[in-house]
Amino acid sequence: MSETTEPPLKKPKMAETVDSFIQNIICSTNDIHAVVSNDFSYPIAFTKVYVGQVRNVKELSKIITILNEKLPLKELQHLKRARKKEVLLCPVRYLNVATQQSIQEYIEEKVNELRDSFEYFKVMGLPSLPPKLKWQHTEYTKIWSCNFHPNDYLERLCGKGFFNSEELTKHRCYMGVAFEVARYYLSKTKTPLDVSDLTLSNINATVVVDPLLNLVVTVAFDNRECHPVQHSAMLAIDNVAKTQNGGAWNTDNIEYVTSGAIDKSLFLYLKSKFPDVKFGARNYVSKEVLDENKMSASESPYLCTGYYIYMIREPCFMCAMGLVHARANRVFFSLNNETQGALCSKTKLHCVPSLNHHFEVFTEFL
Template sequence: MENPRENPKKMKFDHKDEEKMKFDHKDEEKAILYPVLADDLVEDTPLTEVYVGTISNQKDISKVIIELNSITPIPELMHLKRIKGKDILLFPVCNIEKNQIFSLLQSKNFDISKLENTIKTSMVAKIPPKIRRQYDKVHKVWPCNFHSNKYLEKLSTNTLFSSKELQEFEGYMRLAIDVALYAREHYFDEPQVGAIVVDTKIKSVVAASYRQTNEGPCRHAAMVAVDNVAKTQNGGAWNIDEITNKDGELNTNGFKEELLNFLKKKYNTLRFGASWFKGKSDLLEPSDGPYLCTGYYVFLTHEPCAMCAMGLIHSRAKRVFFGARTSNGALTTSCKIHTVKDLNHHYEVFGGLLEKQCLQL
């Protein structure tokens, strides 16, 4: 189930008083979120053990490096410098026994007198570091090549978004919260999950949804959101009879009419609706669509389960934001589905947005 609490205390609403559906914003949360990253960006770079020799004469350093790179290359450790002071990397420990090193070098016509007799071991980075924090740590152990990726640095240090963007995201999450509250009062009086889908290119809310498991076990908020997006693209499987929009600047088939009216009234500065559907042959940039949530941001009041997380992958969402973690959440709590390398699509995930208010649901 999507609900993070097993026995939530039911909230009662006065159907005549719409104001009771609103949170008290006197103690408003700031727009704070955190990225949910793949383990290889969070954990330290794994290490491996290598044999290290010491060059006898400092004048021979360049010659020894060139010669060893030629006769004993180490392709799996190309991200490492071969030399550290007078110490030179010889072989990974797993590739050869210590007592065989000098005989192997001699068999390749290397002058072993250029090395001191003592062979040491050292731990080095097994793979290239991906971010500066990892690089700083492994570089102290053994010199390492590193090419900084500015985007990954911002993502890993949670400095990707401007304050203006964070305010926009906060507004969208408040809208998702209100969708959940409205749905609980009008449609399904159980603990609710709100979801909205946003096309950031046109700054418009494409679809809104909530949990409808009273109508079917698969109708979690995220799954319904994807289906509602499909309705704006001449598709959809659930409640197709609700589709009424025929014209207008934007396609609003991703909303129930009464919910859309409520949202438009409360959020009168936001745009609602999707761009009218075009086939790939009609697009200037076919990679932008038209497959469901391609390029869209999805805002969920609660961390989605495995089914919903995979549904968002298959629908090609670009970014997913959630408020509160759930006991069976599949984006950080029980697993990180979006980071599985073998999947054919990956979206970015950010959690904790208005977490306190989402937990109140």
């Protein structure tokens, strides 16, 4: 599908102070929405097909059986073969353009026994993809009958109120942590800060949360000025690896606290702002020990498996792909990254079918 109806980009109210801006993110009861595939939104993509009107309706089921055997619909399996006296024959592109083959000639070539079965033919545009949501099924069936398997989870994900109020409170709190991380680092070079320092400058902060244990595993802030690929999400992934006996980047100057990978003074700052938020990571268990004790892999996750990622800004392509490789479970962001964003603004990387891992994406915190 070509177009999508994304919500308009929201700009923060500039009269706010940094405190009120972050408080608003944490305390707002506004919904948080999923960023979903364009396949779930208008417009419907159509494929041109030939449809034949059968002469004798009593032969309909026999005609369908023959067509299914000799002229299967392949990629259009979601479409029913017949509607009243009309039968879906094949996509228009199947006919030989070079010889200007007619549909009658094509039927005679492929299913000669049906050469006299049709009163007339016509070209119709039918939905080229199966309906995934109930509203799509309703719209598609106005055009042609479709097979449809409703998916309650998808319906909820694409609708309003996916998260209950308790979940919303948690997500907003962790997003607040991400903004406080940004404030903490920005304050080292500029005081006082105003909201635009957080929202309009091209900086990012990342918070990684283990949702099962409600633990902040690590937080990170951009270090792009010193290292071109040390974007906050990449640093956060490396920090998570450090909690699992891995990690590649040298961060000897950072004194980590708790079992999570968090700079000590930043940890104290965040604890003062969020006394109820817990920090830490699960005990690392090596694969050998897991195997020896017949423990499930979920007891010691691989990188960000199952983890939620909170970022103040939509990640770039590198970071989004890094989060795919790290097996993040969900990514939340507040601000669109209109020039480089890979999860909404420029593309929806998490909706690319050929990737071997897909996370869910949520936004609209502001």
